Amino acid sequence: MTTSTRRGPQQVRSQETVERILEAADQEIGERGLAGASTTRIAARAGLSVGALYRFFDDKAAIADALAVRYLEAVTPAYADAVAEVSSVADLETVLGELVRRAAELQVLHPGYYRLTEEAAPERGDSPAHAVREHLIGLFAQALRGAGVGTGEGELHAVVDLCIETVRHTLARHPVGDPARGATLREVERMLRAYLTSRLR
Numbered sequence: 001m002t003t004s005t006r007r008g009p010q011q012v013r014s015q016e017t018v019e020r021i022l023e024a025a026d027q028e029i030g031e032r033g034l035a036g037a038s039t040t041r042i043a044a045r046a047g048l049s050v051g052a053l054y055r056f057f058d059d060k061a062a063i064a065d066a067l068a069v070r071y072l073e074a075v076t077p078a079y080a081d082a083v084a085e086v087s088s089v090a091d092l093e094t095v096l097g098e099l100v101r102r103a104a105e106l107q108v109l110h111p112g113y114y115r116l117t118e119e120a121a122p123e124r125g126d127s128p129a130h131a132v133r134e135h136l137i138g139l140f141a142q143a144l145r146g147a148g149v150g151t152g153e154g155e156l157h158a159v160v161d162l163c164i165e166t167v168r169h170t171l172a173r174h175p176v177g178d179p180a181r182g183a184t185l186r187e188v189e190r191m192l193r194a195y196l197t198s199r200l201r
Helices: 012-036 040-047 049-054 060-083 091-108 113-118 130-146 155-174 182-200
Strands: none
Touching: 012 040, 012 060, 012 113, 040 049, 040 060, 040 130, 060 113, 060 130, 060 182, 091 113, 091 155, 091 182, 113 155, 130 155
């Protein structure tokens, strides 16, 4: 995944403009999806002309890639300190709930990214979310390996991938405002806790 911007924002003003564009794109794509979103509306939401937007991004695909990079920059520190608390499989009891809570908070801040993951599944190599998926699988698998989990590498990655995708898909299908969101996330947490306990050794 590349950011695909025409020029790197080297000045504070340029960085602020790119952030405004991406924040607007997160909202626009979150509401309409990538196909339904338009660069005209994204520019308007950002308080810019379309021409100004195109000085930073060639098209919607470039914006989608940049949203994934932006999400990765947010999700890495959000999860890293939580997984650092996993010193044994028993720690998953408390850490798993914290990870689900943080994932839910990130969805609120990055609705467009989550909509993108539903339109182009992260396991696809051409998905903007593919690099995020691979990074998170590695992060969580490494933490579990450090906690003494002896599950084979391929199986461990498959287990972690299923857990990540279950939470992501649940959040995408139960956005903020859905009255079933809280109860569904609690049920998913219970299911994943039981699944991990049975699969990890």
